[in-house]
């Protein structure tokens with residue numbers, strides 16, 4: 063007998079620090095009915111993040127959590143968790159959230175915490191990925207959606223999108239190409255999780271799709287060739 067799939071979920075939270083184009087693409091996908099469930103809250107680490115405006119325009123509750131108001135990372139993350147728990151999210155989506163989270167936080171949300179990183183992990187963890195890719199003379203670049211552990215840009219990989227690096231590229235043209243792929247990739251991964259089709263077996267660290275191990279690369283996306 064096959065296992066029945068987990069029932070569709072209801073609510074997800076999005077954590078941001080900046081412009082929020084990934085947030086916008088999730089909002090748009092929600093409004094088109096492409097994601098089961100709704101965004102219950104947007105939390106920003108900065109009061110001036112444009113993503114907060116995007117959320118307000120769509121009547122999504124917002125909160126700001128300023129790390130300067132907390133003396134330790136543990137206190138900051140406990141306060142963040144307290145905000146999130148008032149909304150009881152089924153999934154927490156990091157979308158340009160520029161804070162490294164504590165092991166206690168990542169353990170609490172371990173099997174329901176997504177991140178998107180602008181590189182083909184495990185290559186180019188950390189900041190300034192586009193510039194570093196250009197300096198290294200890479201021919202391929204991209205982005206990765208992964209479950210999140212306490213390790214910087216670490217955790218089981220769900221899906222990647224690849225883009226070419228062109229000889230004429232600057233940091234901003236390359237970043238724009240990667241972002242074009244981030245949006246559909248993240249939306250699709252959030253959709254699969256919220257539909258109850260994607261999950262993490264925390265004991266083994268295996269990503270499961272429809273109750274069987276995800277095949278390496280099966281959710282990946284490629285830049286359309288001309």
Ligand code: GRF
Nearest residue numbers: 081082083084158178179180
């Ligand atoms: C994206 O490039 C994402 O990969 C990284 O932060 C950026 C957020 O961009 N983690 P935006 O705020 O969604 O436009």
